[in-house]
Amino acid sequence: MSDQRPATLFEAVGGTDALRRLSRTFYDGVLADPLLAPVFADFTATHIEHVAVWLAEVFGGPTAFTDELGGHQALLRAHLGLAITEEQRLRWMELMAGAVRRELPDDAELRRRVLDYFDWGTRIAEDVSASPAGTDLGEPGPIPHWGWEGLEK
DSSP: OOTTSOSSHHHHHTHHHHHHHHHHHHHHHHHTOTTTGGGGTTOOHHHHHHHHHHHHHHTTSOOHHHHHSOHHHHHHHHHTTOOOOHHHHHHHHHHHHHHHHHHSOSOHHHHHHHHHHHHHHHHHHHHHHTSOTTOOOOOOOSOOOEETTEEOO
16 A cells, blocks of 8 residues: 555545445436346435445444444344345446446546445345345444455454
């Protein structure tokens, strides 16, 4: 990591406003996509904000998702029963890669690290989504933090 790089991915992407733009662009594509739109049948505009707040915390920014939105447990529970397929996960990644190209700084290392997180996270979402709604997930621990070297904690 270069000394000129911001300490966190949150700073490098441009903060919460940049993550809101990323989420908005991404979900515009998702909701128009025949493969993914059914997964988001209950989508509301609030979802964009919640995703931006989640990503901010994951990438080293404010802890509002933990403090105000239920933390890691709430995010995992939201995926229960969705039965996400590998085909849907790969399409999700394809659309997110396009949104990253459009909305995040033109920095190959930054974009790679962000997409590495999404690849890791979507695999977890796919796995959790196979369990029925209401499944007891146990205590997943705090929200994971993702940095320049990948998963930090």
